[in-house]
Amino acid sequence: MLKDLFRKPKYVTVRADTVKKDIPEGLWQKCPVCSEILYSKELEKSLKTCSKCGYHFRMAARERIRITVDEGSFVELDTELVSINPLGDPDYPAKLAKTQEAAQLKEAVVTGEASIDGKPFIIGVLDANFFMGTMGSVVGEKVTRAIEKAIAKKVPLIMFCASGGARMQEGIISLMQMAKTCGALANLDEARLLYISVLTDPTTGGVSASFASMGDIILAEPGALIGFTGARVIEQTIKQKLPEGFQTAEFMLKHGFIDRVVHRTQMRNTLALLLDFHAAGGTENA
Amino acid sequence: MPNILLDFEKPLVELEAKIEELTSFSKEKGIDLSEEIKTLQNKSDSLKKQIYGHLSPWQRVTIARHPERPGTLDYIKYIFEDFVELHGDRSYGDDPAIIGGIARFKGQPVTVIGHVKGKDTKENIARNFGYAHPEGNRKAIRLMEQAEKFGRPIFTFIDTPGAYCGIGAEERGQAQAIAANLTRMMTINMPIIVTILGEGASGGALAIGVGDHVAMLENAVYSIITPEGYASILWKDSTRTQEAAAAMKMTAPDLEQLGVIDQIIPEPLGGAHKNPQEAAKLLCKSMQKTLAALQKIPLEKLLAKRHEKFRSIGQFVSG
Numbered sequence: 001m002l003k004d005l006f007r008k009p010k011y012v013t014v015r016a017d018t019v020k021k022d023i024p025e026g027l028w029q030k031c032p033v034c035s036e037i038l039y040s041k042e043l044e045k046s047l048k049t050c051s052k053c054g055y056h057f058r059m060a061a062r063e064r065i066r067i068t069v070d071e072g073s074f075v076e077l078d079t080e081l082v083s084i085n086p087l088g089d090p091d092y093p094a095k096l097a098k099t100q101e102a103a104q105l106k107e108a109v110v111t112g113e114a115s116i117d118g119k120p121f122i123i124g125v126l127d128a129n130f131f132m133g134t135m136g137s138v139v140g141e142k143v144t145r146a147i148e149k150a151i152a153k154k155v156p157l158i159m160f161c162a163s164g165g166a167r168m169q170e171g172i173i174s175l176m177q178m179a180k181t182c183g184a185l186a187n188l189d190e191a192r193l194l195y196i197s198v199l200t201d202p203t204t205g206g207v208s209a210s211f212a213s214m215g216d217i218i219l220a221e222p223g224a225l226i227g228f229t230g231a232r233v234i235e236q237t238i239k240q241k242l243p244e245g246f247q248t249a250e251f252m253l254k255h256g257f258i259d260r261v262v263h264r265t266q267m268r269n270t271l272a273l274l275l276d277f278h279a280a281g282g283t284e285n286a
Numbered sequence: 287m288p289n290i291l292l293d294f295e296k297p298l299v300e301l302e303a304k305i306e307e308l309t310s311f312s313k314e315k316g317i318d319l320s321e322e323i324k325t326l327q328n329k330s331d332s333l334k335k336q337i338y339g340h341l342s343p344w345q346r347v348t349i350a351r352h353p354e355r356p357g358t359l360d361y362i363k364y365i366f367e368d369f370v371e372l373h374g375d376r377s378y379g380d381d382p383a384i385i386g387g388i389a390r391f392k393g394q395p396v397t398v399i400g401h402v403k404g405k406d407t408k409e410n411i412a413r414n415f416g417y418a419h420p421e422g423n424r425k426a427i428r429l430m431e432q433a434e435k436f437g438r439p440i441f442t443f444i445d446t447p448g449a450y451c452g453i454g455a456e457e458r459g460q461a462q463a464i465a466a467n468l469t470r471m472m473t474i475n476m477p478i479i480v481t482i483l484g485e486g487a488s489g490g491a492l493a494i495g496v497g498d499h500v501a502m503l504e505n506a507v508y509s510i511i512t513p514e515g516y517a518s519i520l521w522k523d524s525t526r527t528q529e530a531a532a533a534m535k536m537t538a539p540d541l542e543q544l545g546v547i548d549q550i551i552p553e554p555l556g557g558a559h560k561n562p563q564e565a566a567k568l569l570c571k572s573m574q575k576t577l578a579a580l581q582k583i584p585l586e587k588l589l590a591k592r593h594e595k596f597r598s599i600g601q602f603v604s605g
């Protein structure tokens with residue numbers, strides 16, 4: 001029948017929670033930079049980096065924790081905190097609920113206790129899949145509590161940053177989280193505890209202008225976008241094209257704002273070494 | 287009378303012009319119009335109260351951005367004595383968008399730091415419209431550390447549309463400069479009194495906004511980003527500024543309710559630009575009271591309170 005031509009085909013609906021997250025669907029994925037075909041198994045082995053050009057795919061928080069810390073060592077903190085709606089934004093609650101479902105997270109940061117090679121530390125990982133990792137009340141509070149936990153336990157802090165900045169929907173309250181997290185870091189500093197900040201794609205805005213930039217040691221993944229203002233806004237402001245490689249990890253290295261660019265496959269080893277350097281505390285002259 | 291009028295003030299200005307016209311007419315012709323003038327005067331007074339008593343958030347933004355609104359330089363002139371400006375961040379350069387120096391406040395040496403916008407195009411270009419570069423924020427913290435060393439209380443004045451975004455600002459680490467200020471300001475061992483004079487937007491405002499007491503002038507605004515930026519990011523339409531100004535809760539009464547600021551300092555009716563000297567008097571009175579109160583608190587306790595003040599901001603549930 002002609003009518004059948006116009007009938008909508010029926011698709012099978014798959015519930016979101018039955019789809020395994022963060023693993024590329026299908027057997028292969030194309031590198032967005034060099035277009036190399038990357039087989040999923042190989043991609044898993046290379047920790048989601050392109051074997052040809054070195055492109056680092058973005059990584060979800062839980063997966064990051066899995067590839068970074070000792071197996072079974074991670075104990076999550078503050079799992080129950082959820083944002084409310086301080087400005088009464090009519091769209092925010094629904095957007096939040098949708099993001100929570102899609103990213104399978106309650107908020108944009110996962111924090112907890114963990115160890116690498118048996119050396120304990122507090123870890124915090126921001127997740128760009130959740131509201132682009134933006135910082136509102138909950139991210140600010142969880143990061144602050146993670147810092148306070150590190151102080152209480154006298155252990156180092158490692159933060160993996162991935163964020164578009166402060167979360168607009170929580171307005172000025174988000175802005176204040178910058179001061180809040182930096183205040184906690186001032187205490188960590190006073191306690192002379194190591195803080196390693198790892199900047200991943202992207203680290204911008206209010207997060208780069210607060211705890212992300214305050215590490216005793218700042219590492220970054222290759223090619224990660226790192227900066228204060230987004231490139232589009234800068235181009236609109238200065239009315240000129242930005243140079244190639246502007247606001248990348250390599251750009252930040254060249255300008256003196258990060259210590260090292262570290263390939264993802266070397267990250268765990270690098271962190272292990274740095275933790276080891278600091279494990280015994282310093283020496284004092286007689 | 288200020289030269290630049292805001293849209294919502296027009297009916298009032300028209301009425302006042304009429305009153306003036308009638309007054310001079312009655313004088314000239316010797317006709318008694320006092321009844322008519324009195325009626326119009328009453329009408330003008332009630333219109334004033336109606337307009338200025340019910341300012342919309344966006345109207346406040348326009349007052350906060352008024353080209354003739356007194357800024358850091360004006361208040362330095364009216365409130366402080368012997369101001370000696372100190373320049374430079376000792377690393378890259380001197381930023382004209384943030385000034386700082388030493389002055390006397392009621393006889394006491396203090397450090398003063400604040401954003402400066404221009405009052406006309408030429409001045410605005412020289413001051414980069416009050417958008418500070420990293421070196422401006424670094425100069426600010428350098429002067430705060432100097433104040434700490436020599437035991438001077440610190441006054442900061444916020445009046446900026448944001449931290450500057452440009453190639454140089456990124457190359458010189460705008461994000462790092464702001465982060466470092468926020469962290470260091472938490473431990474500066476002297477009272478820090480913050481006043482938002484006009485516009486306070488984004489990390490650029492907060493970069494000199496951590497302190498023991500955060501006050502806002504009645505018509506100042508303080509927000510995560512400008513209303514234009516907010517509308518552009520959330521609604522992809524930078525012209526919806528009126529809605530954005532309301533949605534963001536950026537006025538002094540809103541922010542007091544949210545617990546972000548400690549005090550609202552009253553302005554002359556219609557805004558500080560209607561009577562800068564009177565505005566300065568009101569600000570000065572409040573600063574004096576605040577400083578006296580803060581100087582009674584032992585420094586250790588003061589710092590703990592400063593920490594707690596920012597530590598406690600956030601709205602969430604455990605669910």
